[in-house]
Amino acid sequence: GIQVEQSPPDLILQEGANSTLRCNFSDSVNNLQWFHQNPWGQLINLFYIPSGTKQNGRLSATTVATERYSLLYISSSQTTDSGVYFCAVSDSNYQLIWGAGTKLIIKP
Amino acid sequence: DTEVTQTPKHLVMGMTNKKSLKCEQHMGHRAMYWYKQKAKKPPELMFVYSYEKLSINESVPSRFSPECPNSSLLNLHLHALQPEDSALYLCASSPLGGVNTEAFFGQGTRLTVV
Numbered sequence: 575g576i577q578v579e580q581s582p583p584d585l586i587l588q589e590g591a592n593s594t595l596r597c598n599f600s601d602s603v604n605n606l607q608w609f610h611q612n613p614w615g616q617l618i619n620l621f622y623i624p625s626g627t628k629q630n631g632r633l634s635a636t637t638v639a640t641e642r643y644s645l646l647y648i649s650s651s652q653t654t655d656s657g658v659y660f661c662a663v664s665d666s667n668y669q670l671i672w673g674a675g676t677k678l679i680i681k682p
Numbered sequence: 683d684t685e686v687t688q689t690p691k692h693l694v695m696g697m698t699n700k701k702s703l704k705c706e707q708h709m710g711h712r713a714m715y716w717y718k719q720k721a722k723k724p725p726e727l728m729f730v731y732s733y734e735k736l737s738i739n740e741s742v743p744s745r746f747s748p749e750c751p752n753s754s755l756l757n758l759h760l761h762a763l764q765p766e767d768s769a770l771y772l773c774a775s776s777p778l779g780g781v782n783t784e785a786f787f788g789q790g791t792r793l794t795v796v
Contacts, residue, residue, distance in 0.1 A: 605783055615719075615770045617787040619684070660724055668713070668776070668783050669738070672724035 576601045576665050580673035587651050588681050595646040595676045597661030604664040606637050608646050611658045611675075620646070620659075651680045684709060688773050688788035696796055697763060703791045705756040705773030714756040715785070716748060717772040725772055731756060732778055763795045 577600040587593055597606070608620040621628050621635040623644065628635055632652075637644040648655055658677050662670040686707045695701050705714065712733050717725035730738035731750040739748075745767075747759040756773055770792050776785040 607784060609787075615772075615790045615792065617725075617772065617790075619784065619786060622782065622784040662724075662785075664783060668778075669727065669730070670725075670785060675724055 576603065576663060576671045578661060578663055578671050578673040580659075580661050580676050582676060583674065584677045584679075586679045586681065589651055589653060591651050591680075592647070592649045593651060593678070595648070595659050595661075595678075597644040597646070597673055599642050599644075599661075599663050599671075601642070602639065604666070604668060606644050606661065606663045607670070608635055608644070609660045609662065610655075611660060613657060617660070648678075651678075653680045653682055656680045684786050686773055686775055686786050686788035688771075688791055690791060691789065692792050692794075694794045694796060695760065695763065697765070699763075700759070700761045702760065703758040703771055703773075703793075705758075705788055706754055707775040707786070708754055709775060709786070710753075710777075711775035711786075712753060712778040713776045714750060715774040715776075716746075716756070716758050717774065717787075719770040719772060719790075729758075760793075763793075765795050768793055768795045 579598045605624040610618045623637045625639045632649045634647045658675040660675045661673040714731045716728040719725045729748045734750045749757040770790045772790045773788040
């Protein structure tokens with residue numbers, strides 16, 4: 575089956591810093607989503623991005639489907655950005671295959 | 683409206699209790715999912731309903747019993763659970779087929795089995 579790898583596993587930054595999170599996947603996929611899981615457990619949709627580039631405020635994402643990776647950029651980090659960021663791809667049955675996540679801690 | 687609503691948010695139950703988790707969406711999605719998430723792990727798929735019919739059961743123990751009364755509602759009935767079943771239970775929905783299959787998640791039910 576499809577394998578999804580995220581890096582780095584942990585990231586600690588000062589408020590105001592920029593960061594790049596990476597998601598590699600092992601096969602062609604139908605779609606790719608980035609989620610932020612906040613400390614209360616809520617999974618928040620950040621981007622639905624099977625290919626191309628999207629931006630939403632301080633966040634942007636790029637997926638290069640032909641090279642099987644996606645990047646999530648966070649600029650001017652805030653403490654509320656802390657949490658776990660998951661990348662998930664859909665297989666041929668439209669089931670989500672998850673990466674292990676990147677735990678981000680933003681220090682004030 | 684891109685909201686999936688789960689109730690309750692927190693649940694503590696004994697090993698002999700019977701309880702139910704509820705999930706509701708009004709996005710017209712025809713696929714609904716139950717996931718289980720343990721601490722520091724990604725969500726694990728439990729069940730998938732497509733057009734109100736159970737299409738995937740990921741070898742989940744029978745003490746978990748899903749039900750889809752209609753296209754907007756999904757329940758998870760719990761009976762005789764074990765302490766290791768304590769986890770965050772997430773409901774999700776997505777369109778079936780088509781170009782956009784984006785999944786949306788509820789805020790979860792944090793379950794503690796005592």
